[in-house]
Amino acid sequence: MFGYIRPFVPxxxxxxxxxxxxxxxxxxxxxxxxxxxxxxxxxxYDAAFLALVRxxxxxxxxxxxxxxxxxxxxxxxxxxxxxxxxxxxxxxGALLAYHKIADDFSDERxxxxxxxxxxxxxxxxxxxxxxxxxxxxxxxxxxxxxxxxAQKEHGASLDKLAELAGAALSPIFAYRLEGSAARVTAxxxxxxxxxxxxxxxxxxxxxxxxxxxxxxxxxxxAQENPEGGKLSxxxxxxxxxxxxLERRAAEAAINLIECADAGIISILRNIITLGMGSVEEKLLxxxxx
Amino acid sequence: xxxPYKVLGVSRDATDEEIKKAYYxxxxxxxxxxxxxSPLFDLVEExxxxxxxxxxxxxxERASGEKPGSSGSYRxxxxxxxxxxxxxxxxxxxxxxxxxxxxLNEIPDGERGAEWHFLRGCVLTQKGWYxxxxxxxxxxxxxxxxNTEYRTALNNxxxxxxxxxxxxxxxxxxxxxxxxDACTALLCADCLCExxxxxxxxxx
Numbered sequence: 001m002f003g004y005i006r007p008f009v010p011x012x013x014x015x016x017x018x019x020x021x022x023x024x025x026x027x028x029x030x031x032x033x034x035x036x037x038x039x040x041x042x043x044x045y046d047a048a049f050l051a052l053v054r055x056x057x058x059x060x061x062x063x064x065x066x067x068x069x070x071x072x073x074x075x076x077x078x079x080x081x082x083x084x085x086x087x088x089x090x091x092x093g094a095l096l097a098y099h100k101i102a103d104d105f106s107d108e109r110x111x112x113x114x115x116x117x118x119x120x121x122x123x124x125x126x127x128x129x130x131x132x133x134x135x136x137x138x139x140x141x142x143x144x145x146x147x148x149x150a151q152k153e154h155g156a157s158l159d160k161l162a163e164l165a166g167a168a169l170s171p172i173f174a175y176r177l178e179g180s181a182a183r184v185t186a187x188x189x190x191x192x193x194x195x196x197x198x199x200x201x202x203x204x205x206x207x208x209x210x211x212x213x214x215x216x217x218x219x220x221x222a223q224e225n226p227e228g229g230k231l232s233x234x235x236x237x238x239x240x241x242x243x244x245l246e247r248r249a250a251e252a253a254i255n256l257i258e259c260a261d262a263g264i265i266s267i268l269r270n271i272i273t274l275g276m277g278s279v280e281e282k283l284l285x286x287x288x289x
Numbered sequence: 290x291x292x293p294y295k296v297l298g299v300s301r302d303a304t305d306e307e308i309k310k311a312y313y314x315x316x317x318x319x320x321x322x323x324x325x326x327s328p329l330f331d332l333v334e335e336x337x338x339x340x341x342x343x344x345x346x347x348x349x350e351r352a353s354g355e356k357p358g359s360s361g362s363y364r365x366x367x368x369x370x371x372x373x374x375x376x377x378x379x380x381x382x383x384x385x386x387x388x389x390x391x392x393l394n395e396i397p398d399g400e401r402g403a404e405w406h407f408l409r410g411c412v413l414t415q416k417g418w419y420x421x422x423x424x425x426x427x428x429x430x431x432x433x434x435x436n437t438e439y440r441t442a443l444n445n446x447x448x449x450x451x452x453x454x455x456x457x458x459x460x461x462x463x464x465x466x467x468x469x470d471a472c473t474a475l476l477c478a479d480c481l482c483e484x485x486x487x488x489x490x491x492x493x
Contacts, residue, residue, distance in 0.1 A: 158420045159418030159419070159422075160421070191417075198420065237447065238420050238423040238424060238427070239420060240450065241449075242450075244450035244453050245419045245453070248449075248450075
């Protein structure tokens, strides 16, 4: 996930915004304490989203208190006290940071990325989710392999690749959950993973075209597009519709989460419907534009 | 009857890929959607029909190893393979998408007409692979622009997405400032005025 999963703040109620900030700050503190001190640098909106999903699915009791931190020494901020969902999301945040850095390095081997690698490996080790990491690594490996094959054969099915990305994210959301909660969160993870893959492909399109790197939109009809780095009108419209329908499916999954805290569900719905929707608009413009 | 190769503007030695590319270019150029409000709509429809028939004939000839020009009649592939497609439709209607997809995959490349793309689009929609599904429906519409079933399937996906987006679309409140931002800006402006020998806010 790459920071696309965030709420649309103007449409959050004040109490929801406070809850979101408390989860975000709580996650930051949790990463520092539970993983390692500098892991908080890998803090992302995506991990906060995961924390909210886990809180909703597990129905864990939460406690919020006002605390100061290095970044905000003058004013106390609402912070969620560490709990299982936050600890798990903190570890996953560190793990995903490793995979992102490793993937970036294999895409383009720069000195900066090379220097980051040992730190990323340390984050992975400290995350301590070896069982889950093995599954995610294997599934991401399948995705990268499929991308390599698609590049070689000059043909790619965007949905096939997106499905592999969804399959890599799905076990993270459903980790150690059981019954309907596991099924619902797995589907939510799959949909969000698919959406992120399409969003990332749209975001990187021009850069990938310029640097002659793989991008699923650059094959098929788009390859013949003289404008190259831009989506054809038909591809753009198809991508807009596909992403909206991914969100609709994700929202349908959220509706099935049995959670007593209506505030958390409302934040999750805000993220899926409005937050991710506004990211879509930024990346692809609105339909019919 | 016109020579199908001439209709597509390719030589008889052209590869399948070149023919497909030529067909897609022509289909894009003469697609009726581009002429919805034009008085030439009927001419374009005629032209599109000619292109489709030419493409279908070349594919059929090549698939069966027939000599070019030996076939005297044009038949749409959807008619030719209707028994298989009818069975696939039956499977899709029964919710057996795995078998339907396997049956579709078994149909060789050269025999995949508009109906094949349409049915594959239906299977992909069920899988939730909306992008690829739209691409299949688009191909079906290009190959058979007059078919309302294919057009409706494509429109259904687009309309569902548009309806979903409309439900939640909201104006972004970009450019808004908080009370803190306003006070800070006023203080900065006051300092700048004082540096120039003037004063904006007399009490500070």
